[in-house]
Amino acid sequence: MPASDKGNVPLLEARDISASYGQVQALKPTSLHIAEGELVTILGPNGAGKTTLMRALTRLTASKGNLFFRGEDITGLSTHRLARRGIIMVQEGRGLFPQMSVRENLVIGAFLHSAETDAQMTSVFELFPRLKERLDQLAGSLSGGEQQMLAIGRALMAKPQLLMLDEPSLGLAPRVAFEILGTLRELNRRGIGILLVEQKAPLALKLAQRVYVIALGKIVAELKTDEIKSHHDLARYYLH
Structure with missing residues (x-):
């Protein structure tokens, strides 16, 4: 559902965000939004552009496109100034x-x-x-x-008002990963918006309200998590 159809201003809205490394376009123009207090998961195979998207949203990687936070245009802000707005990222590797x-x-x-x-x-x-x-x-x-x-x-x-996490369970034992992801659920219950890239898709999908699927540097699907089972290719790939 487009952000404009939700009847309120999104916490974060990205429009046509793209990023390149030299001559290689790692992230093609793509858009997403996160509502206040929502937990959203980004799924995709290795090399699909998940980390690049997260880094582009926080300006850790130079990017093009427009970024809005609670309706305010924050496109030109640096990572530091985004942090002052409450947009905080936990990078892969900690x-x-x-x-x-x-x-x-x-x-x-x-x-x-x-x-x-x-x-x-x-x-x-x-x-x-x-x-x-x-x-x-x-x-x-x-x-x-x-x-x-x-x-x-x-x-x-x-x-943070919006907490972004890139592969928080990477390299962790299943029990510890479950504990970490359970903490994210609690933070979300407290009203913090969360954007999550996570390799343990079945666990992540139990937490999230919506999911974006990214492939070849572009978001190719946006679904409510309870809809993914009806998309058999996605369900077979991510739920088993």
């Missing part, structure tokens, strides 16, 4: 500072709201109690699951 402690990584995440650091940290610990137990431990010495918790926790320190 991007932690391994030689800094858990505490220091979290404090860095609160740079936009330094006066609320303690309150935000308390909120993070409610979601991830293990981080409190490891507060003075170096981030690089944490397990993979704990590092992902820290990456999400650091993003939450910035008080």
